[in-house]
Amino acid sequence: MERFWKPLLHFGYQQAMSCLFPVIIFVSLAITKVIDVPHLPDYDLLFIICLATQYVMYRSGMESKDELKVICLFHLIGIALEVYKVHHGSWSYPQDGWTKLFGVPLYSGFMYASVASYLCQAWRRLDVTLVGWPKPVWTVPLGAAIYLNFMTHHYVYDIRWVLTALLFIIFFRTVVTYKVLSVTRRMPLAVSFFLIGWFIWLAENIATYLGAWQYPNQREAWTAVSWGKLSSWFLLVIVSFIIVAQLKHVKERREEVPFRASRDSGQEAKRQA
Template sequence: MRTPSEPGGLTTTERAVDARFRAVLARLPRHSAAGWLTEFAVFGLKQAWACVFGAAMLAVILSAHLWYPRDGALARNDFLTLAAVAIQVAMVAGRLETLRELRVVILFHLVGTAMEVFKTHVGSWSYDPDGVLRLGGVPLFSGFMYAAVGSYMVRVNRLFDLRFARYPKRWVTAVVAAAIYANFFTNHYVLDVRWLLIAVVALVFGRCVMHFRIFRLRWRMPLLLAFLLVAFFIWLAENIATWSNAWLYPSQLGGWHPVSPEKLASWFLLMIISVVLVTWISPPQPPDDGPAAVPSDAEPRPAAATG
């Protein structure tokens, strides 16, 4: 059994929330339609809990677009950066993230900011030039958007007690992730090989199945499908962010329109980098507790409890 201080365990705050939810959910039927609806509701609650960093960031960006004064003493981009810092501090102070997990989130921030500096330099997208809290053409809040992805990845790993059947060797995944990251830079000078990289990802991760617990049941899903679903929701969030003028692609400068679905390929590849970084603090574990989607006679482990 994991303890709260370990990567897979719940934080102190999450254990308190878990106890309250479990007391209510335990009285609900285990079988029938009500039992399935309970699983579905808990799945949504856990996903919302895992997304709290990204959701808070997106809410601040949207609110700033709608209500932040154009002539404010503090530039909007600087306000967004300070708000992002406040959210991150609150996550740690409120024990929604551990200091160990914070290391991965910071690494996401650094990796993302480095790519942002390059991409804005070559004109892939752009930000408003206001504010002083920036690195070149990149406001510092941009790195927190990547950090939000990192926060989701480490939180969903423990909230759903993720286990993996036939997970590829980690050194292989690290090589693939490094090639993906390099292609985000080199595709401006040599052949863009993203589709080849997607084929390599399919080959490397194609046999891997993700096992996860919602409440009473353990489910399974092809890992590639999980990557695609997460990439799709990031793409939806990107549409909200660009509509809010957090950043814009060249084709949106004359008027906003939805981000091209082709960007799904980029976010899909970003999932590989994300997963490899998360395995730094939480190595993938094999399934160990019976068939998927079958009620367990024993109580779920704390690491798999309701968020």
């Protein structure tokens, strides 16, 4: 039994630590549900908490400088998508706040950034590697098409299912490996996409219940988020994963160049000696 429970508990602990940023956001949402800070709107309080959390995680070493850059990129991508979606009535932020941009509170970008934080933390904590990762000529256009489809489906046909089919074709041979107590384990990448997307969909139900945002069908009373949103989160996770993976590959290539240069110069020095 110990051979089963010990790795499971270790994996659960690493996952929980990787989810620290999202958990703080949810706890903050719950706090604003029951506590009212005088003269400070909830959206502004949440923005302050998210900024403070980001600062502490960086200064404490929980997040590296490169990871912070990725998280800031996700914040900008998330805000852009939020402004577009709110403008088209997909959901709304009905409360007032000083830190709202075009009807979107700035703290909302941290909800997307928290997904990037989870991916970066889990990548490092579980020593994630990708086997059979497709070339950028396939992954980059796919990620861009998925992101743009979130916007263009308001005007033209929603091609999410076409993109999902392409996903399984492009990543058919891709496997993610991760270590639990020094033991390397494997999982098809598409399965990890679905599992992360499902947990985000579950978190979305909690977030809307706590008033983080509001779908049109939740204005009168809260109802569970439709299963159709699961496909949206599934695709959003893919975009997030592609961005993180490509940035890590770029960093790895940059680190290899000085190493190769140093090795070549060392070999040249030996030949001259």
